């Protein structure tokens with residue numbers, strides 16, 4: 001047990017040559033999120049299906065996604081996990097809860113934090129996004145603070 005504790009405390013620095021450029025549609029979504037606290041999903045006009053996160057191409061017919069539509073900021077919890085260590089491998093008193101979320105009416109899932117009592121956690125919970133105050137938003141997915149129980 002002591003050996004494991006020591007291993008968890010080894011600090012490493014990883015240098016990653018990595019950058020991510022948002023697609024034009026992702027950029028529009030993040031601007032909408034920042035300015036208006038709304039979420040946009042990619043829309044395939046051929047299949048009439050919505051994708052969140054936004055995809056470059058429709059997974060059903062393959063054509064490029066070129067349109068966005070507003071979607072509800074509520075969804076369904078597909079899965080979740082409890083995080084007992086922070087990014088420095090230090091033990092947390094209260095675990096962080098990370099959920100795999102599917103927005104209602106869309107295809108696709110993404111991870112985000114949940115602010116739901118542990119006793120209530122279960123798959124298929126209906127949840128909704130809580131946005132940061134407008135002046136604190138940066139134009140990225142962290143403009144959603146977390147998801148809470150809907151209703």
Ligand SMILES: [Zn+2]
Nearest residue numbers: 044047058061
């Ligand atoms: Zn399609």
